[in-house]
Amino acid sequence: MKKYSIVVAGGGSTFTPGIALMLLEQSHRFPIRKIKFYDNDEKRQEVIAKACEIYFKENAPEVEFSYTTDPKEAFTDIDFVMAHIRVGKYEMREKDEKIPLKYGVVGQETCGPGGIAYGMRSIGGIIELIDYMEEYSPNAWMLNYSNPAAIVAEATQRLRPDSKILNICDMPVDIEEKMANMVGLKSRKEMDVQYYGLNHFGWWHKIYDKEGNDLMPEIKKHVAENGFAGAISETNQHVEASWVDTFRKAKDVFAVDPTTIPNTYLKYYFFPDYVVEHSNPEYTRANEVMEHREKNIFKVCNEIIEKGTAEGAPFEADAHASYIVDLACAIAKNTKEKMLLIVPNDGAIVNFDSTAMVEIPCIVGSNGYERIVQGEIPRFQKGLMEQQVAVEKLTVEAWIEGSYYKLWQAMTLSKVVPSASVAKSILDDMIEANKGYWPELK
Numbered sequence: 208m209k210k211y212s213i214v215v216a217g218g219g220s221t222f223t224p225g226i227a228l229m230l231l232e233q234s235h236r237f238p239i240r241k242i243k244f245y246d247n248d249e250k251r252q253e254v255i256a257k258a259c260e261i262y263f264k265e266n267a268p269e270v271e272f273s274y275t276t277d278p279k280e281a282f283t284d285i286d287f288v289m290a291h292i293r294v295g296k297y298e299m300r301e302k303d304e305k306i307p308l309k310y311g312v313v314g315q316e317t318c319g320p321g322g323i324a325y326g327m328r329s330i331g332g333i334i335e336l337i338d339y340m341e342e343y344s345p346n347a348w349m350l351n352y353s354n355p356a357a358i359v360a361e362a363t364q365r366l367r368p369d370s371k372i373l374n375i376c377d378m379p380v381d382i383e384e385k386m387a388n389m390v391g392l393k394s395r396k397e398m399d400v401q402y403y404g405l406n407h408f409g410w411w412h413k414i415y416d417k418e419g420n421d422l423m424p425e426i427k428k429h430v431a432e433n434g435f436a437g438a439i440s441e442t443n444q445h446v447e448a449s450w451v452d453t454f455r456k457a458k459d460v461f462a463v464d465p466t467t468i469p470n471t472y473l474k475y476y477f478f479p480d481y482v483v484e485h486s487n488p489e490y491t492r493a494n495e496v497m498e499h500r501e502k503n504i505f506k507v508c509n510e511i512i513e514k515g516t517a518e519g520a521p522f523e524a525d526a527h528a529s530y531i532v533d534l535a536c537a538i539a540k541n542t543k544e545k546m547l548l549i550v551p552n553d554g555a556i557v558n559f560d561s562t563a564m565v566e567i568p569c570i571v572g573s574n575g576y577e578r579i580v581q582g583e584i585p586r587f588q589k590g591l592m593e594q595q596v597a598v599e600k601l602t603v604e605a606w607i608e609g610s611y612y613k614l615w616q617a618m619t620l621s622k623v624v625p626s627a628s629v630a631k632s633i634l635d636d637m638i639e640a641n642k643g644y645w646p647e648l649k
């Protein structure tokens with residue numbers, strides 16, 4: 208069986224050990240010959256990489272493991288790039304969340320002004336990765352789950368339309384696991400779903416089991432009572448109270464349109480007043496992640512390095528991330544698995560902008576993806592999506608053209624921002640905070 212060579216871009220990410228271990232765990236179906244980590248922060252990556260190197264030596268000596276900050280070394284002889292970079296790291300995520308809150312506006316990593324600011328930082332970083340991949344391993348595929356995936360996908364489509372990049376998000380995967388759990392199925396793979404939307408902005412409109420039985424009525428009953436909070440399972444390794452609140456709030460999001468099942472992220476757009484009331488402008492999700500996930504991962508890695516062994520260390524595979532192996536297998540082995548991807552609409556949502564990057568089910572094989580047509584969508588969702596897609600397109604245009612006005616328009620158009628004057632105040636603070644990360648705006 209062919210063995211694959213992978214570079215994990217964002218080697219210093221808090222998700223890297225979980226994904227690297229998951230790749231080993233799944234090597235029976237996706238054999239690996241080489242894993243490299245690549246990051247542009249040498250010190251941060253070194254801690255994660257040295258600990259993983261010890262783990263690999265002890266548990267998979269047959270896999271060639273290395274790490275580097277040199278793009279040529281990283282991207283040469285590669286079949287897949289698994290990209291999860293965070294340009295600006297948590298220090299900038301904190302600003303993305305806190306600046307809007309200063310003005311009474313939702314402060315969130317991928318939604319509203321925070322997502323726009325993060326997008327303006329991510330575009331350059333992702334384009335750089337694509338260019339390295341195309342220069343050093345032109346046959347490779349990039350599986351991207353760096354955020355904000357909606358803006359990143361729009362930018363890559365505009366700037367590198369022919370590149371072999373697939374954008375994917377784990378939120379639908381996670382929610383589908385919860386829905387399967389609600390109806391007593393072992394896995395989401397026992398369901399057939401139809402879904403439409405944008406990334407972090409979508410709805411399930413059909414869910415069947417493999418015999419063709421309609422599961423929507425039973426799932427709706429659960430969501431109407433508890434959102435997704437009644438179905439949190441062991442695969443949720445990082446569930447904290449703030450996430451549980453989000454899963455519970457899906458109940459109220461569902462109530463607005465009980466004909467569909469919503470993505471959790473819609474809470475930020477439907478209930479921005481509630482979100483702001485329940486936010487602490489001095490302590491946001493970035494602070495929570497820095498104090499918990501980041502501290503914990505780096506502590507475990509440092510202990511492994513000090514002891515020189517990973518034996519007995521609480522180092523575990525991220526079971527939840529196996530969707531990335533599904534995607535890699537679909538391409539490597541032409542499995543034709545049905546997966547939700549972020550792709551150009553091109554008629555799949557019949558009554559929607561054909562150039563929009565939409566999140567829909569696709570059949571994935573070695574030649575890429577085929578869209579599954581979702582038909583016409585209702586006026587409510589269409590209206591919301593048109594507004595949001597304009598925000599995403601304006602952000603990308605602002606980045607390409609260096610346009611202050613387009614970015615001000617993007618912020619003004621965001622559903623969570625109350626006025627153009629609030630949008631301007633947030634934008635001006637964000638320009639200051641993002642010096643060195645954003646292109647200069649005129």
Ligand SMILES: NC(=O)c1ccc[n+]([C@@H]2O[C@H](COP(=O)([O-])OP(=O)(O)OC[C@H]3O[C@@H](n4cnc5c(N)ncnc54)[C@H](O)[C@@H]3O)[C@@H](O)[C@H]2O)c1
Nearest residue numbers: 217219220221222247248291292293332352353354376377
């Ligand atoms: N779509 C999904 O399903 C999903 C799920 C979880 C996380 N994510 C995303 O994964 C990414 C990583 O998240 P995290 O919380 O572990 O962040 P993190 O800050 O711990 O790690 C990100 C790493 O990227 C590196 N980096 C930044 N810019 C880079 C560049 N230009 N080139 C190479 N490396 C660069 C940083 O130095 C850092 O080590 C984020 O974009 C996050 O939003 C996506």
Ligand SMILES: O=P(O)(O)OC[C@H]1O[C@H](O[C@H]2[C@H](O)[C@@H](O)[C@@H](O)O[C@@H]2CO)[C@H](O)[C@@H](O)[C@@H]1O
Nearest residue numbers: 354376377378379381443444445446492496527
């Ligand atoms: O606030 P964070 O950094 O913990 O998470 C942000 C990411 O949230 C989503 O992924 C979640 C997942 O859906 C959730 O159930 C849990 O298992 O953890 C994942 C990662 O934290 C989202 O899809 C990502 O795009 C966000 O980056």
Ligand SMILES: [Mn+2]
Nearest residue numbers: 356376377378
């Ligand atoms: Mn996501």
